[in-house]
Amino acid sequence: MIESLPSTKQQPKGPEANNEVTAKVKSFELKKNDKYYAWLFLGPSILLLTVFVFFPMLRTLYLSLFLTDTFGNPTVFIGLKNYTTLLKSASYIASLKATGTYVISVSVFTIIFGLLLAALANQKLRGISFFRNIFTATMGVSVSVSAVFWLFMFNPSLGILNKVVVAFGFHPINWLTTPGWAMTAVIATTVWMHLGFTFLLFFGALQAVPKSLYDAASVSGATSRYQFWHITLPMISPTMFFVAVITLISGFKSFGLIDLMTGGGPTNATNLLVYRVYKDAFMNGNYAQASTEAIILTIIIAIITFVQFKLLAKRVNY
Amino acid sequence: MENSMMKQVAKKKILGNTVKYLLLAILAFIVIFPFALGIWTSFLPSMDIAKGTLWGGGQLTLHNYVTAFTQTKILRYLLNSLVIATLVTAAHLFFCSLGAYAFVFLDFKYRDFLFYVVLGTMMLPFEAEVIPNFATVKMLGLLNHYSVMVIPFLTSAFGIFMLRQTFKQIPRDLKEASDVDGLSHWQFYWKVVMPYSKISLCTLAAYSFLGAWNQYLWPMLTTFSDHLRPVQDGLRQLQSEETFNDWGMVQASAAIVVVPTLIVLYIGQHYFKSGLNEGSVK
Numbered sequence: 001m002i003e004s005l006p007s008t009k010q011q012p013k014g015p016e017a018n019n020e021v022t023a024k025v026k027s028f029e030l031k032k033n034d035k036y037y038a039w040l041f042l043g044p045s046i047l048l049l050t051v052f053v054f055f056p057m058l059r060t061l062y063l064s065l066f067l068t069d070t071f072g073n074p075t076v077f078i079g080l081k082n083y084t085t086l087l088k089s090a091s092y093i094a095s096l097k098a099t100g101t102y103v104i105s106v107s108v109f110t111i112i113f114g115l116l117l118a119a120l121a122n123q124k125l126r127g128i129s130f131f132r133n134i135f136t137a138t139m140g141v142s143v144s145v146s147a148v149f150w151l152f153m154f155n156p157s158l159g160i161l162n163k164v165v166v167a168f169g170f171h172p173i174n175w176l177t178t179p180g181w182a183m184t185a186v187i188a189t190t191v192w193m194h195l196g197f198t199f200l201l202f203f204g205a206l207q208a209v210p211k212s213l214y215d216a217a218s219v220s221g222a223t224s225r226y227q228f229w230h231i232t233l234p235m236i237s238p239t240m241f242f243v244a245v246i247t248l249i250s251g252f253k254s255f256g257l258i259d260l261m262t263g264g265g266p267t268n269a270t271n272l273l274v275y276r277v278y279k280d281a282f283m284n285g286n287y288a289q290a291s292t293e294a295i296i297l298t299i300i301i302a303i304i305t306f307v308q309f310k311l312l313a314k315r316v317n318y
Numbered sequence: 319m320e321n322s323m324m325k326q327v328a329k330k331k332i333l334g335n336t337v338k339y340l341l342l343a344i345l346a347f348i349v350i351f352p353f354a355l356g357i358w359t360s361f362l363p364s365m366d367i368a369k370g371t372l373w374g375g376g377q378l379t380l381h382n383y384v385t386a387f388t389q390t391k392i393l394r395y396l397l398n399s400l401v402i403a404t405l406v407t408a409a410h411l412f413f414c415s416l417g418a419y420a421f422v423f424l425d426f427k428y429r430d431f432l433f434y435v436v437l438g439t440m441m442l443p444f445e446a447e448v449i450p451n452f453a454t455v456k457m458l459g460l461l462n463h464y465s466v467m468v469i470p471f472l473t474s475a476f477g478i479f480m481l482r483q484t485f486k487q488i489p490r491d492l493k494e495a496s497d498v499d500g501l502s503h504w505q506f507y508w509k510v511v512m513p514y515s516k517i518s519l520c521t522l523a524a525y526s527f528l529g530a531w532n533q534y535l536w537p538m539l540t541t542f543s544d545h546l547r548p549v550q551d552g553l554r555q556l557q558s559e560e561t562f563n564d565w566g567m568v569q570a571s572a573a574i575v576v577v578p579t580l581i582v583l584y585i586g587q588h589y590f591k592s593g594l595n596e597g598s599v600k
Binding site for chain 2: 028033034037038040041042044045046048051052053054055056057059062063065072081113116117119121123124125128131133134136137138139140141142143144145146147148149150151152153155158159160163192195197216246249252253255257260274275278282287290291294295298301302305306309
């Protein structure tokens with residue numbers, strides 16, 4: 001056995017070495033070509049990203065330092081004045097606060113409900129796959145379909161919610177035209193929309209927790225509550241973090257639902273940051289201010305994404 | 319003695335299961351209710367809906383669906399979205415895979431720098447860049463044209479990033495072997511890399527399709543003609559157009575829109591899951 005090893009290695013040495021040399025020569029020749037292939041393969045993507053992502057970002061930054069005319073052309077350079085004006089404006093601060101309330105509520109409730117659904121669906125019960133299918137269903141529901149479903153429920157005269165409210169002896173509520181309720185309505189709809197996706201993520205994470213950990217804990221007499229806090233939660237914390245980040249980011253970008261459900265109203269109660277950009281630019285024609293708002297929004301989202309990358313990279317490296 | 323203890327354990331288990339089923343049922347009800355109500359309403363006569371009689375009224379009818387199909391452009395909207403989403407998906411598969419290939423298998427100057435640049439674009443929200451982008455497509459004469467809803471989305475930084483992760487797992491030996499066999503980059507890409515990465519490509523396809531299908535803001539800004547409208551903006555149109563708020567018809571349209579997506583979802587579920595794992599675990 002030991003003797004046969006070198007001999008089998010020795011025999012094909014001649015041709016193999018030859019192969020290696022030709023391979024090296026060939027791959028060297030190919031390496032020279034790599035540059036052209038790189039242009040060919042990467043060119044289209046880089047071009048598109050430059051035209052539709054980088055250039056617009058720089059242009060938006062540029063516009064935010066100027067006053068603009070009604071066509072969006074820069075007129076007078078004013079430095080950071082747009083920023084200071086905006087950050088002093090009560091209505092913008094209100095928008096920032098509303099956006100904060102919205103994204104944090106959406107994130108927290110999505111995590112709580114998504115985890116609850118996943119934990120229940122992870123039980124070994126008869127007919128559990130039926131429930132699993134139901135829980136993923138909202139993934140197929142787009143923004144405008146969700147808006148149609150929920151607008152009907154929130155409808156003051158026809159909606160089911162007011163029927164319930166009246167049945168309990170309260171006055172009907174104007175869900176979408178009362179500031180506090182409008183925000184609640186938008187949050188509820190968003191959480192509902194996110195549920196399917198979040199459920200799937202948490203369910204996957206729960207299934208990936210090694211069963212042996214639970215078995216060992218059961219043997220040493222740990223209660224299921226203890227197991228949840230000391231095994232399940234730490235094991236799924238990366239997924240939880242991931243869900244938090246993506247719901248935060250999508251919350252900051254949330255446009256369609258606002259447009260369909262409240263139009264930023266009532267009295268700007270749901271006038272979130274993205275919606276402001278759209279309104280100021282395309283309805284009020286104030287491109288400089290809209291650009292400034294867009295830059296602030298970008299900075300917020302970039303920070304969250306950056307933190308996500310950093311933490312992802314950390315996890316990959318260990 | 320032991321028997322009674324086992325009975326107690328069994329009793330406790332039955333009780334626990336009942337609680338679990340109850341919770342499951344309540345949650346399933348909350349999740350499915352907005353759906354179910356919408357679909358149910360779509361089968362009710364308009365008169366009943368207007369009176370607020372949701373059950374116990376007249377009979378169920380397909381009238382709302384007939385109205386939706388004949389008096390609105392819902393089919394046209396669906397077709398528009400289908401065409402746009404298919405084109406965007408195909409373009410993502412092609413351009414993202416080529417880009418990812420370059421980052422994994424090609425050796426060129428500034429490779430890492432360019433990769434970080436691409437990665438960086440994932441941080442920049444498209445929603446915050448609509449002002450210059452609107453000016454750009456206007457200048458290019460693309461406003462109110464199909465292509466305006468496709469061209470800006472032909473590639474995706476996320477797609478390049480995701481496929482790069484996949485391509486990196488292809489054994490280096492395969493590349494060396496193909497070099498020995500004299501395969502060009504193009505041949506290696508087409509004959510080895512693409513078939514090898516089928517699952518990731520399907521995942522990307524599912525994501526890209528849904529992403530394009532759900533576009534809302536950009537089409538709203540850049541197209542004005544009803545016959546170009548994709549389905550999300552079409553639904554908005556139906557809702558705002560109807561001065562009488564014909565809820566039955568609107569709900570029927572929503573049902574017509576949601577059914578194909580649900581079908582795609584259940585077929586593609588497996589790929590979504592694997593894609594999610596790529597994103598969250600790796």
